[in-house]
Amino acid sequence: MLTRKQQELLSFIDNRLKADGVSPSFEEMKDALSLRSKSGIHRLINALEERHFIRRLPNRARALEVLRLPDAMAPAMAVKPRPALPEPANDSVSVPLHGRIAAGLPLEALESDRTLAVPAALLGPGDHYALEVSGDSMIDAGIFDGDYALVRRCEDARDGDIVVALIDDSEATLKYLRREKGMIRLDPANPTHEPQRYRPDQVRVQGRLAGLLRRYH
Template identity: 70%
Template sequence: MLTRKQHELLRFIQVRLEESGISPSFEEMKEALDLKSKSGVHRLISALEERGFIRRLPNRARALEVLRQPEDATSKPPKPASAKEIASRAPAVGRPANDVIEIPLHGRIAAGVPIEALEGQSSLPVPAALLGSGDHYALEVSGDSMVEAGILDGDFALVKRTTTARDGEIVVALIRGEEATLKYLRREDGMVRLDPANAAYEPQIYGPDEVEVQGKLAGLLRRYH
């Protein structure tokens, strides 16, 4: 038997899918159910998934499929909040210090020899205080080339989406459209230099058309085992 909030969320997702064919975002679900944080939405979705009511579709962002409805599906879905209602609920200044939000977790990124940055469908709960304004995503760090910058293998890099960065900033750099790496960005003599923070590694130098900035480091999360 589902809880009231699980029931409401399931119905809300179903109605959105019927209306637009697109799953609602975590923010829309949070506001529709009047929850304090997206971590609450994540827990509800996980519970519905474990009980076989929904499933996450692989290789697609924001993709949920409703597999079945509870036998007592009689309650109406919550009405999506209007922009005015959402604004009225927002705190006067910034987010609550203890708020947790979900950001996409897009696989692994190299802090060493470049490897593929995988486009996954997982999400990572992050304290809102670690993030500023803008759109963010997370990548799991693989390798040790940034250890002198305090970035260790297995850390989660919190990245702000951007296509521009200043010299000296740590960026997610897509190389030749195929491989991604986490490095210091430098420009010199018309070339792009990606510098490690480990004396055991050499800088990587590319033409300006070979490197695309996909974000810059905004913070780190570390798990202790």
């Protein structure tokens, strides 16, 4: 039997996977369960993994798979079953690679005609592009300097989503998006960096983070 918090977390992860196809970040899990720190989320994740309710997908940041739900939650699955995960494959698709994006202070948004080969299994529905990450402000979200952010194009986002935000039509940055007292707050995932605040007319959402690619040298 799961504890109340374990069941709440499992339900939250399952609902986000059904809605977006991407598991929530640890920061989003912490906020959803009203916990003070992400260490509590780590303990809950470990407990669910040990009991074979979830598993971590290798070589992918923020990648969790729900293996099963408790009996009390089973009817929800019968009403709306989760789509089957794609079979592992070597197929790849080319997505536009639009320069570097800051995971620190904003950098000039760069355009290029380069492309990046991405395993097809990493991409869900929709139009995607890639950006090379520069900086360390999102390291607590598992996003590091030199990673390639895979972004699903969209123009809106929910509070807590990791987005590509275009500032004043000239600078782009990768941050958590939150709305606060009529302003847009772009939050880092690194305690050494400060949040950035802008008027709504200064910020345009260019997409939501859908996945990451990392090269090891």
